Amino acid sequence: MFFDMELGLGAYMEARVEGEKARAERMAAAVSEFDQMARESVQAVSNAIDHLNEKAASLQANSQESASISTQVSGYAETTAHNVQASAAATEELISSIHDIGGQATHSADIARKARQDAERTNKSVQGLADAAHKIGSIIEIINDIAGQTNLLALNATIEAARAGEAGKGFAVVASEVKNLASQTARATEEISAQISTVQEATDRSATDIMEISKVIAGLAEIAESIADAVGKQGEATQDISHHMQSAAVSTSEVAQNIAKVLERAHEGGKSSTEMVSATREARHQTQAMQDRIGEFLAHFNAA
Structure with missing residues (x-):
């Protein structure tokens, strides 16, 4: 009877040992599976953090480069805006000068027209x-003809007076005076x-000279008149240029303001990327700490 009890107790103990062994094997398998899963998970998280860290570093570098480029472009835009505004001001002065020249050219054209009329x-x-x-020359010719005829008549009268003798002396004197007057008139x-x-x-x-x-x-x-017309057209063209220059100045100023906003956003992006890099480094540190603790736990469990 005691022998049967001993056999039964031995069988019970053997069965219990086998059960404990099987349980331990199952637990070891579960722990091993957990270890594998934990390692894979930690590795996956670590890889993801490394990848995120690379992207964050790249983003930080890009943000810094964008900020640098934006700073340069902002300087160029401000310089361009200043130059465009200066050009617009110079164009306004040119328009004023062209208007003055146009007025002078118009005045000169008026004077030239008046001079031509004069x-x-x-x-x-x-x-x-x-x-x-x-x-008058024609009248002088007529007077010359009359003087010649008068001189001829005086000559004939002198001849006739000579023929008349004493009776014709007075007439001869008159004829001589008429002849002298005719000669003086001729001269x-x-x-x-x-x-x-x-x-x-x-x-x-x-x-001829006046013609x-x-x-x-x-x-x-x-x-x-051509100069006045050309100056007028040039004034209109310059006015259009001035209008476009003013529009360009406004647009360039807006571009400079937008670039300043982009620069501000780039600085904010750089700050955010820097914070992201710090966060990924901290996550990497925490992941490594978790991996170490899991290793310590498994080592302690296996030792127990």
């Missing part, structure tokens, strides 16, 4: 003087004719 009137006056001189008309010829030549030359001057003045008037 020259034309003077030319007409000189032509009238030349015509009058020619008419005077010759002198007048010479002076009239001189006047005619002078008036002809003056008329040439009138042509020159007409050419100057056309040039002045």
Whole structure:
């Protein structure tokens, strides 16, 4: 009976040992599986953190580069805006100068037109003087003819008085006086004719010169009108340029403001990326600490 109890107790103990062994094996398998899973999970998290750290570092570098470029572009934009504003101001001054020149050109054109009109009137006056001189010359010719005929009549009267003898002496004296007056008239008309010829030549030359001057003045008037027209068109073109320059100045100023905002965002992005790098490093540190603790736990469990 005791033998049977001993056999039963031995079988029970053996069965219990086998059960404990199987339980231990299952636990060891579970721990091993947990260890593998924990290692894989920690490694995956570590890899993800490393990848995130690389991206954060790249983002930080890009943010710094963007901030540097934005700073340079902001400087260029400010310089460009200043230059455009200066150009716009210079264009306004140019417009003012062009308006002044245009006014002067218009005034010159008016003066040239008036000078041409005055020259034309003077030319007409000189032509009238030349015509009058020619008419006077014709009258002098008539007077010369009359003086010649008077001289001829006086000569005939002298001849007739000589034939009349004593009776014709008084008539001869009168005929002699008439002849002298006719001779003086002839000489005077010759002198007048010479002076009239001189006047005619002078008036002809003056008329020719005035015609040439009138042509020159007409050419100057056309040039002045062309200049005034060109200056007017240039003024309109410059006005358009000024309008575009002012628009460009406004646009460039807006670009500079937008670039300043981009620069501010770049600095904020750089700050955020720096914080991200710090966070990933801390996560990496915490992951490593967790991995160490899991290792310590498993080592302690296996030792137990």
